[in-house]
Amino acid sequence: MTLEKNPDQLAISPIRTLPADAARQPGCSRSDMPMQGKLRGNDRRHVAVCPTDGPQAARADGTLGKSLRWLLAVILAGAIARPVGVSSALGDPSDASSSASQAGSAEIEEYDPWEPFNEAMFSFNRQFDRFVLKPLATVWDKIVPDPVQTSLKNALDNAAMPRRLVNNLLQRKVEGAGREAGRFLVNSTIGVAGFFDVAKSVGLEKSEADTGQTLGVYGSGPGPYLVLPFLPPLTVRDGIGAVADAALDPLWYVATAAAPLGMKGGKIVNDRSLNLEFYENVEESVVDLYSAVRNAYLQRRQQAIQQ
16 A cells, blocks of 8 residues: 655555455455644545455565675665665655555555565664654654744755756656756745745746656666665665765765765654654554555655656
8 A cells, every 4th residue: 555645635545456345355454544733634534454465475586696686785775875764664745745646556566575674674663763753853843833844844855956857857857857947946046045935836846856766767677675774665776776866965065974964864853743643643544554664665666657
C-alpha cells in the first residue's frame, strides 16, 4: 500500500486494485485512519491490509554473489550520502502531492531479498524516531510558530533548486526546468531568499526531480530494497542517486561540511515537527507498518519515473 498527501490530506491506497469486500477476505483486516491535527480538514479513510504473497520469495532467491554486489554498492552510497531523518521512511507528504490520482494504477515488484535485516533496521529507526527525533521535533514545535517552520521549509526547498533543475533537464522536462528557474528567481528576490513561496501563489509549482528518478527514466532498474540506520528507504539506484544529489548541493562547495549537514539536520527536525500528527496517525492505523512503508516508497518512486 502507499501513503499519499494531495496536497493537504493523506490517503492510504492499495498498491493493486482490491475488491470492495477485500477486508473480509482470509488474512485481511480493515483499518480506519483519521486525518486531523495540522492537516486542514478532517478525513477518514478505510484501508484493507492484506499479506503479500506470490512470487516475492522466489524473486529473493538470487545468487549470493549478485546480492553481495548490490549490498556493497548501497552501503557505499549510504555511507557517502548525507544522513536523513528516519521519519522520512514513512513517506515525505510533500513528495506525494501528485500521486493520488495514480494510486493503484500499476502493480510494482517488491524485490526485498534482505527482508529480515531490513525489518531489524526499520525497528531500530522507529525507536530512534521515538526516543530522539520525535522529542526534538515536539520541543521545536512548541517554541517555533508554524509560520516560521513553514518559512524555514520554503527556504531549504529553495536552496535545493540545483538538484531539481539539473535532473529536469536530464529528463528532458524543459517546462519543469523552466518552472524551477522561475521559482528560484521569484522566491530568492520577492520571496526574501526563499522564506516565502511567492512563486507558488503565481502558479509556478515545484517540479520535483532527483538523480535516482533520472536513472530510472533512462532504464536503470531499482535493485533490491534496503533499510539502513538513520536513512530513509533505499534501492540501489536511489542510493547511487543520493550521492549525485549531494554533489549538486552548492553548500558543499562554499562552506565547511558542517554547514550542509547542519542544514539537513535542521530540515529533518523541522519537517518532523510539521507532521507530528501525520506520522502518529499512520503508525496507529496501519497493521503492518514495514510492508506499508516499503510499498509506499516503491510505488511513489515508480510513479515519479512514469511522470
